[in-house]
Amino acid sequence: DAGVIQSPRHEVTEMGQEVTLRCKPISGHNSLFWYRQTMMRGLELLIYFNNNVPIDDSGMPEDRFSAKMPNASFSTLKIQPSEPRDSAVYFCASSSSTSGTDTQYFGPGTRLTVL
Amino acid sequence: SQQGEEDPQALSIQEGENATMNCSYKTSINNLQWYRQNSGRGLVHLILIRSNEREKHSGRLRVTLDTSKKSSSLLITASRAADTASYFCATDGGAQKLVFGQGTRLTINP
Numbered sequence: 531d532a533g534v535i536q537s538p539r540h541e542v543t544e545m546g547q548e549v550t551l552r553c554k555p556i557s558g559h560n561s562l563f564w565y566r567q568t569m570m571r572g573l574e575l576l577i578y579f580n581n582n583v584p585i586d587d588s589g590m591p592e593d594r595f596s597a598k599m600p601n602a603s604f605s606t607l608k609i610q611p612s613e614p615r616d617s618a619v620y621f622c623a624s625s626s627s628t629s630g631t632d633t634q635y636f637g638p639g640t641r642l643t644v645l
Numbered sequence: 646s647q648q649g650e651e652d653p654q655a656l657s658i659q660e661g662e663n664a665t666m667n668c669s670y671k672t673s674i675n676n677l678q679w680y681r682q683n684s685g686r687g688l689v690h691l692i693l694i695r696s697n698e699r700e701k702h703s704g705r706l707r708v709t710l711d712t713s714k715k716s717s718s719l720l721i722t723a724s725r726a727a728d729t730a731s732y733f734c735a736t737d738g739g740a741q742k743l744v745f746g747q748g749t750r751l752t753i754n755p
Contacts, residue, residue: 534687572745572746572747572748573688573733573745575742575743575744578742585741586741586742621687621688623687623688629741630737630740630741630742630743631675631676631737631740631741631742631743632676632693633678633690633693634688634690634743635690636680636687636688636689637687638686638687639686639687
């Protein structure tokens with residue numbers, strides 16, 4: 531079975547540009563999570579969805595970040611405008627549970643560099 | 646603040662030796678999980694232990710949980726070069742989301 535799929539794997543952009551990260555969760559999974567990983571702050575939960583509905587977005591840094599899940603098989607995380615401090619690895623994860631605290635399956639990540 | 650904190654931050658051992666990593670947390674939990682992350686890759690779930698369990702095994706992995714001390718340990722026996730990775734504990738801490746520690750970087754020397 532295919533795992534969580536993320537695209538692109540690497541993204542280099544200039545400050546001020548819009549960035550869109552994409553995620554396809556494991557088929558049949560009910561929950562989807564977006565995380566950000568940096569050396570300084572470790573792995574942080576940005577937002578998670580349950581049955582396509584955002585449940586907790588308290589980790590979204592600011593209004594420049596937005597996430598959508600239009601259907602059960604696709605989610606996007608958008609940064610507009612991007613800033614150098616947004617440089618990080620962004621992970622998408624999914625879970626077969628509706629709980630946010632059961633086993634999660636991570637994608638390979640998108641490494642974002644904002645110049 | 647981090648709910649789970651791993652100790653040590655880095656560990657280097659010889660192939661074939663056992664590796665032990667610890668995780669301490671602050672608030673009551675329903676479950677605690679361990680994940681592995683190879684360099685440049687996503688996290689991989691290793692094991693989940695519930696608050697009413699004290700020990701769990703999976704292959705060469707052994708996890709213990711002491712809720713009175715708010716701590717857990719991950720033991721990898723007969724380590725292999727392929728075990729080189731970062732290991733994270735994650736807890737729920739009563740909230741409906743996982744909080745990850747900063748991880749232990751494990752290096753297995755051939």
